[in-house]
Structures are given as C-alpha cells and as structure tokens.
Amino acid sequence: MELACQLDLIAIGNRIRDNRKMKKMSQEKLAEIVYVSSNTISSIENGQQFFGIDKLDFMTKALGIDANELLYGKCENLKLYEQDEEIKKMLVNELFLLSNGMTVLELKRLVYGLQASMQVT
Numbered sequence: 001m002e003l004a005c006q007l008d009l010i011a012i013g014n015r016i017r018d019n020r021k022m023k024k025m026s027q028e029k030l031a032e033i034v035y036v037s038s039n040t041i042s043s044i045e046n047g048q049q050f051f052g053i054d055k056l057d058f059m060t061k062a063l064g065i066d067a068n069e070l071l072y073g074k075c076e077n078l079k080l081y082e083q084d085e086e087i088k089k090m091l092v093n094e095l096f097l098l099s100n101g102m103t104v105l106e107l108k109r110l111v112y113g114l115q116a117s118m119q120v121t
Contacts, residue, residue, distance in 0.1 A: 011047075
C-alpha cells in the first residue's frame with residue numbers, strides 16, 4: 001500500500017529551518033535540544049541528511065510543530081491514512097521488527113515520537 005505523501009528531505013529541511021528561525025533559535029541551540037551536532041542540523045536543513053525517529057519527539061517539541069506537519073507539510077490526505085487500520089497493523093509489525101535490540105531509552109523515545117506524530121490537530 002502506498003502512502004499519499006512521500007518524505008521530501010528538502011521540504012522537511014525547509015520546514016525545520018523556517019520554524020527554527022520563527023522561534024529565533026540558532027542551529028547550535030536546536031542541535032543541543034535534539035542531541036546532534038550543529039553540522040547535522042545544517043545538513044538536515046539543507047536536505048542532505050535525515051534524523052532518526054528517536055530524534056523526532058525532540059525536534060517537534062523544540063520547534064513547536066506537529067510531527068505530521070513537520071514530515072509531510074499540509075498534506076490533506078494524510079489524516080485519511082492515519083485512520084486506516086491496515087496501515088496501523090503494518091506499522092506495529094514493522095516497529096516490532098525495528099525494536100529488536102533497542103535499549104529501553106530508545107524504545108521510550110520511539111514511543112514518544114509516535115505519540116507526538118499521532119496527535120490530531
């Protein structure tokens with residue numbers, strides 16, 4: 001099954017940069033909050049690199065933006081897919097496979113990131 005919106009690293013980077021600047025936050029400060037280097041933030045903002053799911057919660061809270069909007073922008077069809085039980089089941093199976101070998105802290109960050117991404121606006 002194909003999702004209606006694809007991840008666009010350049011668009012994600014632009015949304016991160018725009019929201020960071022609106023908050024008058026430096027790349028260094030955002031990097032500190034997200035637990036990455038300022039060079040990583042620069043690479044993310046330029047669409048050259050993506051951050052791991054374990055950083056999603058930190059990123060969204062620091063920028064004050066919903067995870068769906070950060071990742072997909074204003075994709076109108078996305079909420080339809082969030083309601084689809086089949087996709088939810090696929091995600092649970094994928095997360096189960098992904099979580100193998102993760103520490104408790106990594107699992108907690110993953111769950112918090114997912115909770116943030118599922119908040120309905």
